[in-house]
Amino acid sequence: MPEQRVTKVRVLDAALSIVREQGEEALSARAIAERAECSVQPIYSLFGDMAALAEELYDHARAWVAAYNLEHMHDGANLFEANGFSHLRLAKTETNLFRFLYLSPHMHPEGFEELFQSVALDGVEDCIQDLGHLSAEAAHELYLSMIVYTHGMAAMIACGAQFTDADLHERMDRSFQAFVAQIREGERS
Incomplete structure (x- = not known):
């Protein structure tokens, strides 16, 4: 042979x-x-x-x-939601892989923008612009903030936290609304 x-x-x-x-x-x-x-x-x-x-x-x-x-890009109400929940699901169902990728020395961005470039998905910023009626710059900042926020929850899940899907949805929705409100307040100032 x-x-x-x-x-x-x-x-x-x-x-x-x-x-x-x-x-x-x-x-x-x-x-x-x-x-x-x-x-x-x-x-x-x-x-x-x-x-x-x-x-x-x-x-x-x-x-x-x-x-x-x-x-999993269609697993949410929109691409932005699907992207966030995909990250959370990965932490729960592929915990070892999640740890290797995101909780180890292998991930070493030199700043938030480099982090953003390494994980952002095409089309999500456009989705955020539409959802929040935001400028491209504001959508970019909100996406980055949500990446950091969502990753924090995902890290807790990968370490054993037992959040329900309903709790995660509520937190994600509230955070999105808070970030939008913060951006609008900044624009008014």
Whole structure:
């Protein structure tokens, strides 16, 4: 039987499945090799070391989450709501992956704008403009504020908080309204 070529994608998929199931702590060259059905040699040939593999795995996992968000883009009353609840759902249903992506040293934006650029979804700012009757600049600021706020709730969920969906909806709605009111007050001043 011809030997299958071990690719980066195959190794990254194996590593991602380990992170999703067991957390980053379970990652080792041996565990990844076993999952990828190869020896450890191709892992080091492809990535050099485990630190480089983890760096590429971070990007691979972000791509997985981007696809996840697209799958759930119609799960809310609008794209903005769906995006927020997708992040909260990820924290609840993919806790190990959420921790790897958002509660680890792998995420290291150098400012809020860089954070925004790394997680914002196309179309959400337009949705916020329409919902709040806001300028593009105000919608951008509100989206960033909601990203920070929603991530705080998601982090609590990933650490074991048991919020109901109704509580999360209420908090998200109240926060959106408060941010809109704050923006309008600022515009009047």
